[in-house]
Amino acid sequence: MTASTQNDQSAPPPRRSAATRHAILAAARERFASDGYERATIRAIARDARIDPSMVMRYFGSKEGLFAAAVALDLRLPDLARVPRDEVGRALVGHFLGLWEENEELTAVLRVGATNEAGAERMRGIFQEQLLPVARQVCPDPEQVPARAALCAAQLLGLALTRYVLRLPPARALAREELVAWLGPTVQRYLTAPSP
Amino acid sequence: MTASTQNDQSAPPPRRSAATRHAILAAARERFASDGYERATIRAIARDARIDPSMVMRYFGSKEGLFAAAVALDLRLPDLARVPRDEVGRALVGHFLGLWEENEELTAVLRVGATNEAGAERMRGIFQEQLLPVARQVCPDPEQVPARAALCAAQLLGLALTRYVLRLPPARALAREELVAWLGPTVQRYLTAPSP
DNA sequence: CTCGTAGGTCAACGCTTGTTGGCAGATTAA
DNA sequence: TTAATCTGCCAACAAGCGTTGACCTACGAG
Incomplete structure (x- = not known):
């Protein structure tokens, strides 16, 4: 809202704070992804980023x-x-699958969405603004x-849940190509097949 | 571990505490289901059950x-x-679907499993001890x-996640028969169809 | 050199958490 | 009646939380 991360338009001296911001964000992503919202404490994030907890407040205002x-x-669909x-x-x-494996952000959103009402609202927003338009491109009946x-979201989020959050061993053992071969037809059917 | 809820075998005088135990458990289920493990505080549960927080400790030892x-x-599969x-x-x-709608226990397990490592371990146990044996009955290749x-778990838990935890409106709008008609063939294929 | 300011630390605040021990009635047994 | 055993409340504890404001240090601009 207030400031942007990349304001290197005219002032050449790259603020020293950029590195700190980045360190905080990286630590926050990791903690939110592995601990969820409540257990990912600002103090722990600050410790990971090797700065004082009060800096987190200065840079981002609040935990939210x-x-x-x-x-x-x-989602870059x-x-x-x-x-x-x-x-x-x-x-x-x-x-x-590529999205989930490239970084931990989606794991963080899912974990937080599962416990926090604000997080759930955020996921509903992602669904509405990103998945719905794409589905509109291929669905026969508007x-x-x-x-x-929603059926696609259930299948895809279920995969993410079992594989990256609950870490069911058989869900982790399946190779990427196997998962595409198994789930691809399912999603295809949910999107394009006539109603059962 | 120590005592059972229904020990009405020979001692006719029904302890007054049984009602309290039941009230605590009911309140706990509700709170765990709607708030997750961390935000479901013992104090809030005790308040719902209209008793003192210390009673919860006396009856159940700890929050865990x-x-x-x-x-x-x-799962009574x-x-x-x-x-x-x-x-x-x-x-x-x-x-x-019946299981998820009949009470809030499964929502509680899922919410807790998504944030708490002990909860995740519990879900892995449910998968291993209850879903695996049933799948063995119908799968061609052991x-x-x-x-x-695991594919079935992904689809079914994904449905539960979107419908009962994230509460995506379109996932809630689908009727029970529609869900069975859409997901039934998917689960059927995951269990019995030849590998893709 | 001086000075304003950005980057960062420290110590503390008010609050909530899980958990504990002591004490008061009620209920039952002898 | 007396003693023991439940059932329950109250007050407190140590720890951890998000958050705040005062203070220190470096440094580039004037």
């Missing part, structure tokens, strides 16, 4: 502000219009878009 | 003991040998049982 700044909300019609399921599953997108 | 006593672990081979998917989805059961 820190969380908002630490987790990304952009592919443009399904450029994907062969019968490949959208596999494409989505593959994209989601009226069924929300339901079909 | 209370949680263990409050949430059930029995049906004997799939008695279900027509091509109906097991629909039967499982229907059974799970070697694939864990993977196939």
